[in-house]
Structure formats: structure tokens, C-alpha cells
Amino acid sequence: MDHRARLLDEYFGLLDGEMTIGEHKISDLAATYGTPLYIYDASILRHRLAILRDAVPDRVDIYFSIKANPNPAVASIFVTEGAGVEIASGAEFLRARDAGCPSSRILFAGPGKTAAELAMVIEHGIGEIHVESDDEITRLIEIGRPVHVAVRVNPLAEASGGAMRMGGQASPFGIDEERVEEVIQRVQEAPNLTFSGLHMFAGTQILKADVLVGQWRHALELAIRISESVGLPIAQLDLGGGLGVPYFSNEKPLDLDVVTELSSALFAELGDHPAIADTQIVLEPGRFLAGPGGIYVGRATTVKKSRDKTFVVTDAGMHHHLAASGNLGQVIKRDYPVINVSRAGESHDMAATVVGPLCTPLDTLARKGTMPAQTATGDLIAILQSGAYGLSASPVGFLSQPMPAEVLIDGASHKQIRKPGTYEQPLTGLPR
């Protein structure tokens, strides 16, 4: 079974030859809400959180990294199930609150927090700030209000393995491991700051369980060493996010059974060490939780041949989904799983290049795509694995193309969770 067929089988369905999501024909949702549109399935989102919880030791508390999908209705699915929220900006703080997350369950990481953002989140009683620089500590001291502070560590060893490497090198993220004790000392001495823990985040899109748990090991060992050297308990240890999802045909899903096996062994070995026996362990994934539960759907506006190639031109494009066009940090541009929704039951064996409406060859959604031979103008085309780093990680102002609608389905219900833009006002905000 190819990658696309596997995803179709695992998360979606077929009715009258068309692809369905949950109980809904995608064509019905497209008729109601228009295209292009993002559709999220609450039951897949809940399922992702549930399988992750099952896979890791009970003492792990999960926070949703809201940068992966800042729509409050999406985040609220995780919050309702008890997840906290990790934010990276003042606006994300308000999104998390709109999602129903109590301030005390919100963590703020990120290298460029401004005084205004910090003052606002502290005013609202944020749970914890993860400091990443000396300047930031100075700002917190100047704000003068009590707040819990964890130190984000830029690891000394290259604890990496995700597509994006962080750690072992100079970095704008976190405090260099060799300076952590000194920085904790400063936090301790500040009258309004309470040192509460450490945060490690070494890479994203990790698909190998041994690499992931290897990073967790590094974090636990570091926490033990730092706790002993500064003589303080580590109330909370944030292991970061970074759990991957398979986008490309050469990728395999993260094996959660192996994660369970390796993490149980790790916690059996180190978890009861007196330095961290009472430490709250945190994971803050974004992509793993939100990615598989969302699809981006467009309609073919043109099917044309040029020389030896067939092009399917859609009203969906990189302005709403930069990652699927291969332009969000990918070194090698590979195709996301793309499917003809209207003919999902037909074999996709015609080579086709799927492109968006923008006047640039960058706006390509499938370079080596395949579509059913009968693919025609009017067909609906979906990009799977699009619930994370889709709309919010895209150049939405480009060519003044209107924002797409976003729709959340939950069982038989469906609701619009973002109004689409219009020609008059292409970039509308979230309803608040």
C-alpha cells in the first residue's frame, strides 16, 4: 500500500467513489463553505493525544504547541482533554486563552519575547516563562511581578536527529548548557523570580523512536547534573516537542510501541533518581498532535497539458500551505500526499503536476504527483497531513488571495472556525 492509500485507510473513508472525512463527504463541506478550505476532524485530533498519552509514562504532562495550529477551536480540542498549551508570542497567549486554557497551564518559550508580551502574560498569571537570554531575565526583573521561570537549555552535545537541527552549536534558542548554572543563580537572586525547571528542545520532525528517547535521556541526565550542582530541585522538566509525522512516501510513522519500550526503560533507570523523582515531566508537541487531523482542500480550476506534462491548476496554493509547496525549510522538495477527492476510489496512475494559482513556479503542490486519468476541472483535490504548520506558516498576504475558511467537524456536526476572506478584505481575522 502506498503512503497516500495508507493515510486514506487510517484516517478517512470512501463513499460513492469520493473521499470522506469523519461522517462527511468532503464535497458537501466544500459546497457549504467554498474552496479553498482547511478541514479538521476533532476525533483524529483527540485520537492523536490519546495515543501519545498511552505511549509515554504516566508522569508526562502534555502541552499542545499552539504554533502548529493557532486556531482556538483546534487547540480547544486538546485543552478540553486536559492538555496545557505552549506559546511563542503574546497573540498565541490570547489564542490559548480563547481555547479555554487556564493561564496557569500556559508555558511561554521563544527567543524574542518583548517586554510588552511578558508584561501582558504575567499580568494574566501565566504558568511559566522559559527564559532564553540574559536580556530576557533583565526584562522580567524590571517588570518586577512574581513569575515562575524555567531555563531553556541549548544542549552542548548535538542531541539532534530531526530535520531541523538545534543543539551542539551556537543558537539564538536557549541558554548554552555551559552557562546554565550561572543563569539559574541569577534567577534565584532576583526577588520576583522563582526558578522552576529546565526546558530542552533539540529538533523537529523526529521519526525515529531511539533518536527521540535519546534526546529525552540527555535531558534527564542534564536535569540530574544541574540539580545536583545548584542544589535545587527541578520542579518541571520540559522535554520539548519534535515528534514527527510522515509526509513523504519514504517516511515511516514514529513507532509508538518503541517509544513506550525505550521511555519506560529510561524512566525505570533514571526517573527515581532523587534529583528528579518529584519532577513534573512535560512534552510539548505540535505537529504530532495536529498534523494528521487536518486536510487542505482546493478545486481544480484548469487541467491542461504543456508539452509532455499534465498540470492540474487549483485554487489552493502555497499562500495557504507553504510547507506543502516544499518552501518551508525543506532542502529536498518532496510531495505531500495529494489526492483527487472527487475520484478517490479511482487509481491515481496519471503523472500530474499539481499547482496553485500564484504567478510563480514555487507554487507547486505536487511535483511528481499522480492523479486519476479522468481528472477534470471542478474536481476537489486534498493535501493530507495538513493540520500543523499549514495556514499559520504561510505567506497569506501574497497576491492578495483571500484567506481560506477553516472548518471543524466533530461526529455529525460541522462548523466554520474561520471566516474566509473576501476580495474586499482578503485577510480577515479569527472570529473572537
Ligand SMILES: Cc1ncc(COP(=O)(O)O)c(C=O)c1O
Ligand atoms: C520551543 C518549541 N516547542 C515545541 C515546538 C513544536 O515542535 P513540533 O511541532 O515539532 O512538535 C517548537 C517548534 O518549533 C518549539 O520551537
